[in-house]
Amino acid sequence: MDLTLKVWRQKNKEDKGGIETYPIKGISEHASFLEMLDVLNEQLISEGKEPVAFDHDCREGICGTCSLYINGEAHGPDRKVTTCQLHMRMFKDGETVYIEPWRSKSMPVIKDLIVDRTAFERIQQAGGFISVNTSGNTQDANALPIAKPMADKAMDAATCIGCGACVATCKNSSAMLFVAAKVSQYSYLPQGQIERKERVLNMVEQMDKEGFGNCTNTGACEVECPKGISLEFIARMNKEYLGASIVSE
């Protein structure tokens, strides 16, 4: 299939950047979106031009590195897939395809389609962990019985891969789906109880410091999230936060 690509090009953080148009021919409909970009880059290199920089790593939907805003949607028109899992058969022959980076003040573009997602890391560092002694005397995991429904919920939340599609797609650039997933995953488990209150308070505080917008429950994040993280977790985070705020000094 032949396509017209409209790709965001930007030299570095300071550069203003702009959309460039590239025609591309003979793409297989079985190719993945990133393979199509590989072909484009080969083409650009052979023309002596700078290839398009984009983030990718596992290319199998588990690492959360790939992050493209394709034709007006985070991770493109397919549902519950990351950009690397998106196939060219989702597009029509002759179509014009816009490829842009995530847009958020808190995730600025570094180069072309790559954005700086360290804000997510700082939020994680503020409380997205449990403190355990790893000196070698750690307890066997199976010694702690956990009810199946609780374990399932924790797993559902833990499937978040931190890709940032929720922020990219939210009209408010809110990071609440991501933070909610990271707060919720431990809240269901016994290991998460000790730091439960500080966790939600600190993570929300860091999220706000990073300058993400405020959630207005449009639900767009849940639709575009490649892992189908549910809005239910945002409600849970709100409740956790409310509870922690009431009891904290």
Place this chain on the structure above:
Amino acid sequence: MSKGFSKSSVGRKVLMALSGFFLISFLLLHFVINFLSVFDADLFNVASHFMGTNWIIQFIMQPVLLFGVLFHLIMGIYLELKNRAARPIKYAMNKPSENASWISRNMVITGVMVLLFLGLHFYDFWVPEIVDKFVDGIWDQPTKYFTHLVHKFEDPVRVGIYCLSFVFLGLHLLHGFQSAFQSAGFNHNKYTPLIKKLGNLFAIVISLGFIFIAVFHHFNSH
């Protein structure tokens, strides 16, 4: 309560929800009393007179209500401005309707339309009432309410503006009702679908109900 609560994104969201709940309950009361006017003028007068002269309602509930309206409004607009600033560079190609409804994305528009309507509505009903009581000092007019109401709905333009505003109110409620539960931290497999249905019903009944009342009095006064 922790100090940062009302300054945090989640805290503000909860406060928007709580003020929303309060306004929803007020709307319901307002609607029920107004609906009385359709079938019993005397009953409507009795209820309105009670609301207008009971000191708890006048001196406690009324200021609380005004505060609730102002809070919801100012916070809503403030958050909208902050949210816009959170994405300084827009997408060249964006398809927001693929993943969220127009109503949920445009609460500020429907909200501001309701606000503009409130200006007219206060001018029509609230200001004369306040002038009567606090400027002229006349508190005891138990039968004025129905006449005043019918008189206001003689003008077809005004009725039109009221009806249009109720449509905006309904749209605001369609998202706002269920959204308030979510913001307050309530999301439940079993009850959330029910809350969504109830919210839709509430929005439709309130907006069509108010429209009906306005239109009814317009045609009945002729």
